Amino acid sequence: MQRILITGGAGFIGSHLCEKLLNEGNEVISLDNYFTGNKNNIRHLHANPYFEMVRHDITRDFYAEVDQIYNLACPASPVHYQYNPIKTIKTSVMGSINVLGLAKRMRAKVLQASTSEVYGDPEVHPQVEAYWGNVNPIGIRSCYDEGKRCAETLFMDYHRQNRVRIKIVRIFNTYGPRMQPDDGRVVSNFIIQALQNKDITIYGDGSQTRSFQYVDDLVNGIVKFMDTPDEFTGPVNIGNPDEFTIKQLAELVIRLTGTQSKIIYKPLPENDPLQRKPDISLIKSIIDWEPTIQLEDGLKETISYFKNVLKL
Ligand code: NAD
Ligand code: UDP
Secondary structure, three states: OOEEEEEOOOOHHHHHHHHHHHHOOOEEEEEEOOOOOOHHHOHHHOOOOOEEEEEOOOOOOOOOOOOEEEEOOOOOOHHHHOOOHHHHHHHHHHHHHHHHHHHHHHOOEEEEEEEHHHHEOOOOOOEOOOOOOEOOOOOOOHHHHHHHHHHHHHHHHHHHHHOOEEEEEEEOOEEOOOOOOOOOOHHHHHHHHHHOOOOEEEEOOOOOEEEOEEHHHHHHHHHHHHOOOOOOOOOEEEOOOOEEEHHHHHHHHHHHHOOOOOEEEEOOOOOOOOOOOEOOHHHHHHOOOOOOOOHHHHHHHHHHHHHHHOOO
């Protein structure tokens, strides 16, 4: 049994991770300030004596005796990370310093939830880890992109300078149950709009691409990667390489929900990446993992989750 701290434990991905690590017989502490997370995501875990919830902001120090840390605290949806951009970058940078300091004191292993956004609007396709990216340092997405890039730097420097045991995973677009209905990301937006027979809002002409990973595939991958020997620090990409245009996603959601909704087009936000698809050969060479859930199957699960949330 390991004692594991999950920052952002009440969020979409964090809540699935809490559940999996408890099921595997560990003691889990969820740390969250509930900015974009929700206690309802982890309410079903309360009765477990090996689970603890702590309300805390990771931009402040935190002390606990732990063996492992998964650092997920950070708003992930463009709408939410742009709401208070200074806070977003503080969360990535000061949050990383705080979890790395804790890992150093405790000799704990620490995993950073980095992102495909470190590649910005990529000129290399599909994205490989060796690509340094094409990020605008002063745009409206920079608070997130540059915050996550700086977090990777801090992880590597604590590793090189202080021998902290680190893991960095670059997560590509992930979706599934427990995304917040007002999250603003494309999968939840399209499903909610379709279930309410409202217009489906495509930003731009819908030709931009993303590669969507179901949350169970992600969580299986990051837990396996955490358990690799110390020499495998990453960064590694983790995502589903099946690439779709946003228009294709809208059409699939329309078919699966049987909605009357019509597609409407809105302006493409500034610096919105035109294409995104992970090269996952590196992680596959390290662990026995690959995504197993097709977009259509994952969407069906997510649609039925949102039907419950909306009481339809
Ligand atoms: P989420 O918004 O549901 O979860 C983030 C959690 O962090 C929330 O519970 C929020 O309340 C908490 N949080 C935010 N700021 C905090 C702070 N200062 N102190 C303590 N807690 C704080 O988003 P998610 O999709 O679950 O993302 C989790 C992590 O994975 C994030 O770090 C995100 O950048 C990363 N990621 C997610 C995706 C994706 O597609 N979902 C892709 C790439 C990277
Ligand atoms: N998008 C869209 N309609 C929406 C929400 C998002 O067309 O209602 C587009 C967005 O412009 C981007 C893609 O869908 O091109 C994915 O957006 P999301 O916010 O989910 O994540 P990103 O990968 O951009 O961080």
